[in-house]
């Protein structure tokens with residue numbers, strides 16, 4: 282029996298774009314945050330927990346490099362590690378996130394200690410890194426495509442937070458400004474690689490499932506934050 286006809290390149294990209302409805306921009310925690318409804322303690326919780334995600338992104342990207350035998354891909358992908366860890370004049374995204382921590386009233390020691398990282402956040406982020414370690418590099422690249430949807434979220438924060446959260450110091454916004462440009466560049470590369478590689482309909486459907494997995498990682502991270510910081514569900518909020 283003949284398999285289903287592959288989607289055209291345009292249709293396939295459209296299917297990937299349609300996954301936006303599962304993006305964490307729609308999670309109730311994010312909606313509260315972007316409408317100025319969180320208090321300082323809750324914003325701090327998000328910053329401290331998301332720090333774990335940022336510290337793991339270079340490990341994920343290093344796993345992709347380790348699994349990729351194509352020099353031309355590695356030459357471009359390695360830039361992502363430099364963007365996070367810093368290179369030359371650029372202090373890097375992880376340092377910029379530490380500055381965001383300070384801008385919301387958290388010391389860098391607190392962030393680096395990872396004391397506030399919730400178990401659910403750790404499990405979700407680790408699942409992403411482990412996926413990149415064990416998948417092919419093309420599959421792992423595909424899993425990064427949530428970045429298609431990230432720029433509008435960074436932009437929302439830049440537009441709304443100064444008004445809603447005047448207590449956040451201006452230096453805190455550097456991270457979001459930095460990522461706005463980087464994410465737009467990165468995602469084009471990841472998207473082209475995905476459109477090139479996943480050719481048959483079965484493969485294209487696999488790509489959608491991979492993107493869904495990553496969307497679930499980000500959603501689950503916020504579910505854990507919701508339980509601890511909105512519902513104040515013991516024991517975690519009492520331990521923080």
Ligand SMILES: O=C(O)c1cc(C(=O)O)c2c(n1)C(=O)C(=O)c1cc(C(=O)O)[nH]c1-2
Nearest residue numbers: 338374424425426427428430431434435460
């Ligand atoms: O603030 C956000 O909502 C958000 C989302 C995502 C994402 O969609 O995965 C990333 C980032 N930020 C981000 O700053 C970042 O560096 C990043 C790297 C990646 C990735 O999967 O390689 N995603 C994201």
